[in-house]
Amino acid sequence: MKNFLKPLLLPICALAATAVTARAQAPVPSPVSASSSLASAPTPGAANNNTTAPLPPPPTPSVPADGGTTPAPSKAVWSEVRVNGPYIAMTFDDGPSAALTPGLLDLLKQKGVHVTFFVLGSLAKDHPEILRRAVAEGHEIANHSWDHPNLGKMPDESVSSQLNRTKDIITAATGKPCDLLRPPYGSMTALQRHWFHDQLGYKIILWSVDPLDWKDHNPSLITRRLVDGARPGSIMLAHDIHKTTIEAMPAVLDELLAKGFKFVTVSELLAMELPPDPKKASSSSPSRPPRPSLAPGVPATINGSVEPMPGPTPALPAAAPSPSATPKRN
Numbered sequence: 607m608k609n610f611l612k613p614l615l616l617p618i619c620a621l622a623a624t625a626v627t628a629r630a631q632a633p634v635p636s637p638v639s640a641s642s643s644l645a646s647a648p649t650p651g652a653a654n655n656n657t658t659a660p661l662p663p664p665p666t667p668s669v670p671a672d673g674g675t676t677p678a679p680s681k682a683v684w685s686e687v688r689v690n691g692p693y694i695a696m697t698f699d700d701g702p703s704a705a706l707t708p709g710l711l712d713l714l715k716q717k718g719v720h721v722t723f724f725v726l727g728s729l730a731k732d733h734p735e736i737l738r739r740a741v742a743e744g745h746e747i748a749n750h751s752w753d754h755p756n757l758g759k760m761p762d763e764s765v766s767s768q769l770n771r772t773k774d775i776i777t778a779a780t781g782k783p784c785d786l787l788r789p790p791y792g793s794m795t796a797l798q799r800h801w802f803h804d805q806l807g808y809k810i811i812l813w814s815v816d817p818l819d820w821k822d823h824n825p826s827l828i829t830r831r832l833v834d835g836a837r838p839g840s841i842m843l844a845h846d847i848h849k850t851t852i853e854a855m856p857a858v859l860d861e862l863l864a865k866g867f868k869f870v871t872v873s874e875l876l877a878m879e880l881p882p883d884p885k886k887a888s889s890s891s892p893s894r895p896p897r898p899s900l901a902p903g904v905p906a907t908i909n910g911s912v913e914p915m916p917g918p919t920p921a922l923p924a925a926a927p928s929p930s931a932t933p934k935r936n
C-alpha cells in the first residue's frame with residue numbers, strides 16, 4: 607500500500623504547501639478559521655499519518671486528472687482567493703431551511719447580494735423550489751454532502767453516495783451540475799482530497815472567516831466576527847439554519863457594503879484569482895501577525911484539515927432556535 611500511496615503523496619503535499627503559501631499572503635484575523643487551522647497543520651509527513659482514512663479507490667490512482675503531463679498538480683482547495691479588488695464570497699451551509707432560507711433570499715435580493723449555498727441533499731430533495739429560486743436570483747448552489755457526515759471516516763461507497771446523490775438533487779432542481787464541494791466540517795483525508803478534485807472534478811471550498819454562528823447564537827457577535835474578519839478574497843462562512851445568523855445578516859451586509867466590499871459567488875471569486883505573488887509581498891491586504899490559535903474545544907484534525915468536528919465538543923445551547931434537529935457545524 608505504501609508503494610501505491612507514494613505517487614499520490616507528493617502532489618498532495620505540494621497542494622498543501624501551496625495552499626498555506628497562498629493563505630500566508632493574505633492572512634485573515636478571524637478568531638477561528640479554516641485557514642488558521644490549515645496554515646499550522648499540514649506538514650510534509652501529515653498525509654502519511656493518516657490513520658482515520660478509508661482509502662478511496664480512484665479508478666486511476668497513480669495518474670492525476672491532468673494525465674500527469676503538467677509539472678505540478680492543479681490547486682484543489684481554497685480557503686480564500688487572491689484577487690485584485692474588494693471581492694468576497696458569502697457562503698451559507700447546511701440548508702436549505704424552509705423556515706429561514708426564503709427570508710434570507712428576500713434580504714439578499716433587497717441588498718443586491720449574490721451568495722453561495724452549500725446545501726445538504728437530504729434537505730434539498732424536499733425543497734427544490736428553494737434551490738430553483740436561489741439560482742434564478744443569481745446565487746450559486748454547491749454540494750455539502752447528503753446529510754452531513756464526517757466523510758473522512760466513511761467507507762468509499764458511502765462517500766460516493768453522499769456526493770453523488772446530492773449532486774443529482776442539485777442538478778435536477780437547478781438544471782445545472784455543481785462543481786463546488788465543501789466537505790462537512792472541512793473534513794477529508796488526503797486521498798479523498800485527491801479523489802474529489804482529480805477524479806470527481808470538484809473544487810474544494812473551505813473558508814477563511816468563521817463567525818462560529820453554530821455555537822454562539824448572538825447576532826451582534828456574529829456580525830462583528832464576519833465584518834471584522836472580511837478581507838479582499840475572503841470566503842465567509844455562515845449557516846442558514848440558525849435564526850440568529852439570519853438576524854445578523856442585515857447588519858453584516860450593510861456594514862460590509864458600506865466598507866466597499868462587493869459580494870460575488872464562490873465561482874465568480876475563483877474566476878478572479880490572481881497567480882501567486884512571486885515576491886510574496888503584501889498586496890491589497892495589510893500585513894498582519896499570525897492568527898491566534900484555535901479556541902478550546904473547537905479543533906479536530908484530519909490530514910491537515912482542521913475544523914469543528916462532531917464528538918465531545920461543547921453542545922449547542924439548549925435554547926438554540928434552529929429548525930434543524932441536530933446541531934451541525936460547517
Ligand SMILES: [Zn+2]
Nearest residue numbers: 699700935936
Ligand atoms: Zn455544514
